[in-house]
Amino acid sequence: RSGESSDNVDYSDGLSTRVRVTGRIHRLRSQKDVIFITLQDGYGLLQCVLTGDLVKTYDAMTLTLETSLEIWGEMWEVPPKQHAPDDRELHADYFSIIGRAAGDKEAISTRVAADADQQTLLDNRHLVLRGEHSSAVIKVRAAVLRAFRQTYEDIKPSCLEVTPPCMVQTQVEGGATLFEFDYYGEKAYLTQSSQLYLETCLPSLGNVFCVAPSFRAEKSLTRRHLSEYTHIEAELDFISFDDLLTHLELVMCSVIDTVLAHPPTAALITSLNPKFQKPERPFQRMRYADAIDWLREHEILNEHGQPHTFGDDIAEAAERKMTDIINRPIFLTHFPVAIKAFYMMKDPQDPRVTESVDCLMPGVGEIVGGSMRMSDYGELMQAYAREGIDPEPYYWYTDQRKYGTSPHGGYGLGLERFLAWLCGRYTVRECALYPRFACRCTP
Ligand code: 4AD
Numbered sequence: 001r002s003g004e005s006s007d008n009v010d011y012s013d014g015l016s017t018r019v020r021v022t023g024r025i026h027r028l029r030s031q032k033d034v035i036f037i038t039l040q041d042g043y044g045l046l047q048c049v050l051t052g053d054l055v056k057t058y059d060a061m062t063l064t065l066e067t068s069l070e071i072w073g074e075m076w077e078v079p080p081k082q083h084a085p086d087d088r089e090l091h092a093d094y095f096s097i098i099g100r101a102a103g104d105k106e107a108i109s110t111r112v113a114a115d116a117d118q119q120t121l122l123d124n125r126h127l128v129l130r131g132e133h134s135s136a137v138i139k140v141r142a143a144v145l146r147a148f149r150q151t152y153e154d155i156k157p158s159c160l161e162v163t164p165p166c167m168v169q170t171q172v173e174g175g176a177t178l179f180e181f182d183y184y185g186e187k188a189y190l191t192q193s194s195q196l197y198l199e200t201c202l203p204s205l206g207n208v209f210c211v212a213p214s215f216r217a218e219k220s221l222t223r224r225h226l227s228e229y230t231h232i233e234a235e236l237d238f239i240s241f242d243d244l245l246t247h248l249e250l251v252m253c254s255v256i257d258t259v260l261a262h263p264p265t266a267a268l269i270t271s272l273n274p275k276f277q278k279p280e281r282p283f284q285r286m287r288y289a290d291a292i293d294w295l296r297e298h299e300i301l302n303e304h305g306q307p308h309t310f311g312d313d314i315a316e317a318a319e320r321k322m323t324d325i326i327n328r329p330i331f332l333t334h335f336p337v338a339i340k341a342f343y344m345m346k347d348p349q350d351p352r353v354t355e356s357v358d359c360l361m362p363g364v365g366e367i368v369g370g371s372m373r374m375s376d377y378g379e380l381m382q383a384y385a386r387e388g389i390d391p392e393p394y395y396w397y398t399d400q401r402k403y404g405t406s407p408h409g410g411y412g413l414g415l416e417r418f419l420a421w422l423c424g425r426y427t428v429r430e431c432a433l434y435p436r437f438a439c440r441c442t443p
């Protein structure tokens, strides 16, 4: 560990500033009489300087990137223009190798990562994670998760964290993307969303949220689809559709404010995405029907190469063009019943459409999907029938409408998509520790 505050610092002789640091060689520059090592541990980078007899040893002459070692020496402050991380340097008087690194794979780890082909990078994700960019995204990810939890605690009324199961026997978002498996002789699935379980928590727990993996058997390889992703979902009781939108806006802005108020995270975001601008509330609201008109006006075609008409899905490409032109967050609302999930509440003013919302962000498109839920028993039974869903396995979900129903709604946010937007990443694959997508389950 580098840094005076770490457990690794040796204070044994009282007054001395002699310290012991451990880490791996991130950068290495050998000259005739001096070796500069940038040591990396999970907490930061530290420049270490070997001079004198130290550089003449066999170990010093055969150092390789990623070798782990301990170094003893004195910490010096150095002027900013010398480009030492945190403007300090360790002047070594002793070092010892802990684990040598083979010279071959190290190239993949950091600097060269940007040029390597996608397959190589993915196969070597465990080494790529040692790079500054990849680890920065994962650090921002941790900060974002902390910020969501903090926000859900602070918001009024607060949301309680629950942990629904991942092994289920019901679908939420359509049968086409279900991962099925054998559960002691019965058919079961990896959950697509925890929403239905969150709804059952409302009566006794109040508003709830969860952070859980969701699974989608997505066969298409796009830059924003994973087979397993981290889903942040919340469910709110006794609300209107407008309350849902206001809450959603508030949560997203609070999370952004929280991460930007933490200087180390703000610095990481700036280095990853220098152009990031925090969104302004209120987000632009646009009804689906108006979006169709907008797409027609801008001559953006549907998946079949035709002008969009009411009832069309707004596919990824069209959605991205739209967000890139508008270039600010959009709440796209009131999607037609036919293209949305069975549980969505119909708009009382126009039963062709639902009280639904997708939040679209520039560069990524949809990062949140949410809606008000059907609260009426009879209507829900009709919705099962319309979608060809057997109501039997959903008895516990249906019961919510039998035992004290309520106007309620919620949403799911894809953490990797949120990060792709925040950190300006090309694909969500860079925002998962070990991405899972069609045909990739390794490492
Ligand atoms: O729009 P979706 O499918 O909505 C639901 O699952 C609702 N039941 C959520 C709810 O209301 N509680 O998914 C929600 C979000 C999407 O907006 C997207 O950000 C993310 O989950 N998402 C994916 N992220 C990565 N890879 C995939 N294959 C994703 N599918 C959805």
Ligand code: MG
Pocket: 358, 366, 368, 369
């Ligand atoms: Mg969606």
